Every structure is written in structure tokens, then in C-alpha cells.
Amino acid sequence: MEAKVSEILQRYEPEQSSIIAILQDIQEAYGYLPRETLVEVAQELNIPLSRVLSLATFFRAFSLKPKGKHPIHVCMGTACHVRGAQLVLEKFERELGIKTGETTEDFTFSLDAVRCVGCCGLAPVVMVGEEVHGKVSQMKVPGIIKKYKK
């Protein structure tokens, strides 16, 4: 674990302006920001841990809790909203038995509502990992979940 963090830290100048990029890389590598990595970042950049945590909790891209293997992001942009995204999100909540922002117990899925992903032509849009599903309706939700669940 430590090797991964030091490798990330080496990519950047050890200064405050690098911190957001570093946190992004950690988020990408681990799927969340493990507490011990934040301690290392604070030490390496010589800034208080409280400041690292304030950044980690201010920006939406960061999560302090681990996410599921297949993170589900339901787009809540305007185009998706007027085409029924809220209903799609609630259907996911019911099907997965979790609330928005939570992760299933087996860490297979996590569910989040996101801002516009910019595929408005395909609204309502759901992203599972990197894969985009367009024109999603409530009825299509069980099929999408099934696809990723083995």
C-alpha cells in the first residue's frame, strides 16, 4: 500500500498546489481515500492533516469510504431530470436496497447521484464504472444491475 502512495507522490512537486492532483490519483488507485494515505500526504507535503481532510471532504470527487466494485452514478443533470432521472435513481435504491451515497454490503455496488456527465443527448443517463447507459427508464434498471452481478 505504501509503495502505491509514494509512487503517486513522486509524480508531483512536493508543494501545496499539487495536493488536489495527488488526492485524485489516490482516489483513482484505491477507489477512496484511505486514512493512512492522507496522513502520508500531509507529512510529505508538510501541511496539517486537518487541511488535507478539509479538501478531501470539500470536493465531490473524493470519498473517505470505500466504494463498490461497480460504482453506479445516476446523472441528475437538467436534461436527465426533465426526462425522469429521479425515478430511475429511486428504482436503483429499491432494487439494491441501499440509499443514494451508500454501498451494498458485499461491496458489489455503490450508488451515487452525480451532476451532469455531459451526455444530455442520451438522457436519462446512468454510468456504471466507465460504461454509459443511455435512455434509461425504471424498467431497464433490473437489467442493468443483472449485467454486473454475477
Add this chain to the structure above:
Amino acid sequence: MEEKTTPTRYRLHLMVCAGTACVSNRSFEIKEALEKELKKQGLENEVLVVTTGCNGFCERGPLLVVQPGNIFYQQLTVKDIPYLVEEHFLKGRPVQKLMYTPPEEKKPIPVLNDIDFFKKQVLIALRNRGLIDPEKIEDYIARDGYRALVKALTQMTPEEIIEEIKKSGLRGRGGAGFPTGLKWEFVRLASPANGGLKYLVCNGDEGDPGAFMDRSILEADPHSVIEGMVIGAKAIGAQQGYVYIRNEYPLALKRLTLALEQAREYGLLGKDILGTGFDFDIKVARGAGAFVCGEETALLASIEGRLGEPRPRPPYPAQRGLYGQPTCINNVETWANVPVIINRGAEWFSKIGTKTSKGTKVFSLVGKINNTGLVEVPMGITLREIIFEIGGGIPGGKEFKAVQTGGPSGGCIPKEKLDLPIDYESLTEAGSMMGSGGMVVMDEDTCMVDVAKYFLSFTQDESCGKCTPCREGTKAMLDILERITKGEGTEEDLQLLEDLAVSIKETALCGLGKTAPNPVLTTLRYFRDEYLTHIRDKKCPAHVCRDLNVYTIDEKICLEVGHGCDVCRRNCASEAIIGEKNQPHRIIQEKCIKCGVCYDVCKFGAVKVD
């Protein structure tokens, strides 16, 4: 500059759209299938497949344009490819059934420029759209790319560049519309503190929901932004630039990073650009998902690695910006306009548009509209032309209700104002704003109270919390709207909403807070009746506010027409429907969670909503 990568020996070029929406529609599989099939037919040395940036007509993806000839194919599937390759590219017979046919018409339109969606567009920022491979600098150069940079660096003084931009009338495309040339002049004249440097920033933190102009430009033509920035840097005297780009745009990030490397390799960026002794380089800063970072002072804080919170202005970034030094911030689309103005001249540019707003604007046309996509239109065009001619009107024969511009800072414009010529002033007068270019069309099934609530919950959620009016005020407004959509509102609430809106506008610290009440104010101004129906009759006319909906099943239709098909019961989310096959069904109101699935699945119109 050296040879082009696309030798002229190819008979045909197949331009496959690889914008985010088309990629989501698996356009790379189309590309592979094309290459495989061309090889099979022995055409690989005659026909070249090129991946381009966003074509704009996202609704119809995956897209393919055949050059020369501009033949437009749409909604392609991998299965279509063998036939297409054999018929068109081998035998020379274009395939009609894969072409675009306007809704309610029978004859397909083969040529891209003849399609209404493209006909009225004027391309400046998107000049290379669909014509170049964004990952090849040679393609950009072949289309006059970096010519303006050569001109600006070798034949013009900084003052002349600024004068040209000022004369062109170019204004900020990020939304506020500040004159670009004037901003450059301020930064040019400002002196850096303690012998420091001036900075130049490209704001690509496109946060408005329903807007993807900047993403498309960065994906389709990253060099146009880089070229604009180098010219700007020369004009203001900056040596370091930043492009701040949303984390949610991985493809744009990848293409921009590649373009920066290529520009450096070609001596168009970095030390001693074109041997003129001018140094300028660009770094990429990734956003981390905070809407407020689109605000310039918050954006700068976040580049410095601090919390993305705005600070009071003045001092403006032109005086004290990044690291306390004079900083010029312009939006992606603004930068993309710059090379064209330098190339073709301010006079040419200023002939397009209205008295106060020159040139074109890129809009993302989305929502309840037939032709969803990205359009670039001259300023002064009417909303009606955009929505009904370019956009092809509203799907399903529904009635147009409103168009929302300016994202969470803007407002909803009703049908009485459809003939409004678009420019910065006219949109502001209508209570909305130009904004970055999101244009969300709403029809009779959209509830305007819900839309106001949607935007306010967005700004409330994205409020950084630094100033009280925004943090607490938007929350108070949202609470009222929630009451109204639950049928618990009073008429006094409307006055309270207006009072709160005015004080937030006057006292909030930054643009996010100051403009947050706009969606509420415009809907109150144009759609007050809808608010009153929610309050007095406890009804949502568009059946969107679910707490006010009551679903029932017409047992007669259910039995006689649908023969108790049982589909609604099986799909019901909360086991609220009872009934057996061949028997009429019924909804137990206490159990109903009002998800509306039964209404959607009933093919016989037996489920009613009131």
C-alpha cells in the same frame, strides 16, 4: 509545417464521431467494424477511417460523415457496416436507409448541410468540428491552425492584438459577457507584485447541468484553445498558463494533454516559441467536482491547492489573481474564438451578431427536443429558430412550455418570448442570462415549480457555505418550494420567496449565490399560475410533483380492453396493486409510493393520474 498525416491518395475519408455521446453509443466498435470490412473488401488503401470530435447531432449517434460529399449516416450499428461498405464505398451507391429522415417525413436527406439541424449554424468556435482528428496536430494545421499564432507572434505587437480583440467586440463566453479585449488590457497594464509573473487561465470547469459546450470543444479541437491561449499570453505578457478542466471529462483531459505535448514538440508552446524569444507554457489542473470552482476566485484558489471558496472582488483577478499576481481568466469557448479573429480580422467578426453581442454562441440544446445536440449560431438568432428549425421542435406532438438558459444561474423563458433575438442583454432583460450555453427545452409535461426546486436544490447543495445569504438563504427558499410541491404551501409563501430572492441577490458573496434565485424569480414571473394551482388546488398540472399525484385504475378499461393483463401488478414497486389475470386491477392508495411505473407500463390507458 511538414506533411499531413492524411495523404491525398485516399479516395474517401470516413469521419466517425468520437465525442462522448457517440463513444457511449459504441462508435469505436463502428470504427473497428469499418476498418475490418474495408480490409475485407480490399479498400483499406482507398478509404481512410478518421475519428473526429463531437459532430453535434448527439441525438442521432453513432454518426459517420463521408468526405468528400458530406454524406451523413446516423444511428449506425455494427450490423449495418458490411452492407454500407459494400454498397457505398465499393459500389458507389449511398445507402438511403442509414441516412437521416426528419420526423414525419419520408425522404431521407443525404447531405449534412441540407439537414435543418446544420443548415442555420455558423461555425467559428466549432470550425473544425467533424473535419479533423483531434489527436493529430497535423490535421489542425492543415485547416489553417496556428496561422493566427504565427501572425500574432511575428507581425503584431501586444497592443495591436488587444486592439484587434477589442474591435471585434468579443465578450466572455462563460456567461457574464465581459469584453475580452478590455480584460486583456487590464492584465497587460497591471504590474506583477514582487517581480512575479502574470498568469493566464482557461476556465473549463463547465459545471452547469445540461451543458457540454466546453467539453466538446476540448474533445474535438483542443489546439484551437491552446492557440488562443498563446496569443492571449503574448498580448498580456504571461509566461505560465493553466487549463482548469472538470474531472468528469476524462476524454477531454486526455486529448488536451496530448495536444499540449504535440504543440511543445512543434515549437508552438514552451521556450522560445517559433524562435521569437517568447516563452509560454500551459499546465493542466483537474477540478475535483465542486460547482463553485467555476467562479473565478474559487477556481484560482483550487489551482493553488486550497479550498475552492470564492473571495470578495475587487480586487479582480486582473489585478490580483493566481498567487496574488495579475491573472487573465477566459472560458474555453472564448479562447477558441481568438485565432479566428486574428486570422480573419475584427471587422469580419464584428459583422456577425447584434449591436452589443458579436460573433456566435455555442449552445447545448437538450431536454424535450427532437434534435438534441450541440449547435453554434450567430448572436441575434431567435429562440424560435433554434428550437423549432434547428432543434426540430418538441417530440411526441407535445406543446412547448419554456426554455431554460444559463443553468442554475439563469431562468425559464416562456413561449411568449420565443421571438426574442438572443444576445447578452435580451436574455438578461427576460430575467435569464446567456450563461455558458445550456439550453434546456421543457414541454407541457414539465412542472415549472419542480424545475425551480431542482435548480435551487442544486445551488443549495453546491453552495460552499462561506457566506450566509447563499448557505442559509437558498435553504430557506428550498424549504418553501418543498412545501409547495407537497401541497402545503400558502399564498404568502410566494411573497416570502420573492423577498428572500431579492436579499440573496443583493448580499451573496459570489456569482453562484447572487444568481441562485433566478430560476425561482423567472418561474414566478412567467408561471405564477402553476404555483397557485399547487397551493390552492393541491394539484400539479404536469403530474410531476408526486406527492400531489393520485394514481387509479379504470376497472372497466382494465377488464374490457386490457383483459386484466396483470403487467401493472407485476411491475408495481410497492405491491400496491391487487387483482388477478383476466380480472380488473385496483391500487391500494395507502401502499402506493407514486413511482408511476403502472402508468408507464399500461398499454391500454387504464391507469389514470390526477
